[in-house]
Amino acid sequence: MTHLSVNLNKIGLLRNSRGRDYPNMVVMAERVLALGAFGVTIHPRPDQRHATYQDAYDLKSLISRYPGRELNIEGFPDENFLKVVLEVVPDQCTLVPDDPNQLTSDHGWNLGRDQDVLRPIIARLKDKGIRVVLFMDPDSESMQMAKNIGADRVELYTEAYANAFSTELENACLAQYQEAAQAAKNAGLEVNAGHDLDLENVGKFCENGLITEVSIGHALTAESLDLGWDNVVKKYLSILTQ
Ligand SMILES: CC(=O)[C@@H](O)[C@H](O)COP(=O)(O)O
Numbered sequence: 001m002t003h004l005s006v007n008l009n010k011i012g013l014l015r016n017s018r019g020r021d022y023p024n025m026v027v028m029a030e031r032v033l034a035l036g037a038f039g040v041t042i043h044p045r046p047d048q049r050h051a052t053y054q055d056a057y058d059l060k061s062l063i064s065r066y067p068g069r070e071l072n073i074e075g076f077p078d079e080n081f082l083k084v085v086l087e088v089v090p091d092q093c094t095l096v097p098d099d100p101n102q103l104t105s106d107h108g109w110n111l112g113r114d115q116d117v118l119r120p121i122i123a124r125l126k127d128k129g130i131r132v133v134l135f136m137d138p139d140s141e142s143m144q145m146a147k148n149i150g151a152d153r154v155e156l157y158t159e160a161y162a163n164a165f166s167t168e169l170e171n172a173c174l175a176q177y178q179e180a181a182q183a184a185k186n187a188g189l190e191v192n193a194g195h196d197l198d199l200e201n202v203g204k205f206c207e208n209g210l211i212t213e214v215s216i217g218h219a220l221t222a223e224s225l226d227l228g229w230d231n232v233v234k235k236y237l238s239i240l241t242q
């Protein structure tokens with residue numbers, strides 16, 4: 001079984017496009033929790049184009065009413081982001097090496113270069129009891145270093161898998177991810193995954209039982225335009241609990 005954390009970034013994008021509080025982030029979050037999702041994720045970027053820092057506080061209030069469910073806040077650990085995370089104290093914080101002007105997340109950490117910067121940041125978050133996840137490419141060689149600098153989990157960046165799915169490259173690509181996931185487990189890390197996962201490709205990715213949690217938002221929101229929000233969430237939950 002793999003936990004589903006619904007990424008609400010695109011709810012924030014739609015909300016922000018009209019300058020009103022509709023759709024409401026907390027209402028949409030509570031709907032997925034009521035359906036059985038394990039948690040919700042937001043990725044407040046420096047320009048707050050979609051999820052905002054205020055959303056983090058609001059979702060923390062919500063999740064505190066759902067014992068056993070989790071709030072995951074993703075982002076680049078600049079001082080504004082860290083201030084919010086250290087005040088909100090989510091269950092999990094996923095550190096992502098994004099530049100402010102990136103369209104979306106498109107790479108994992110280079111720990112050989114970034115380890116000395118990350119180590120004290122990880123320690124500050126863990127001192128508050130926050131589980132720390134590093135957003136990583138599927139590189140088996142980097143998993144022990146992720147553990148050595150204090151990470152609790154890695155999140156495998158799955159865009160390459162999504163692109164390979166249903167092509168002749170799928171099996172080789174999936175094997176690389178499974179090798180990286182096993183290397184992470186061998187290093188004492190749990191394994192999350194996310195980016196461009198969808199109803200078609202998520203089941204194959206998680207069937208090996210190595211993935212603790214997937215965070216899914218973009219495709220889930222787009223699929224909801226055809227199938228309905230609640231129906232899509234139920235479909236993901238059905239796939240992930242098989
Ligand atoms: C880290 C990652 O791959 C996603 O969680 C990220 O949040 C996507 O960000 P956008 O929703 O801004 O594309």
Ligand SMILES: NCC(=O)COP(=O)(O)O
Pocket residue numbers: 007041074155193194195196197215216217218219220
């Ligand atoms: N970390 C991945 C995530 O939270 C959602 O990514 P996507 O499903 O919006 O591509």
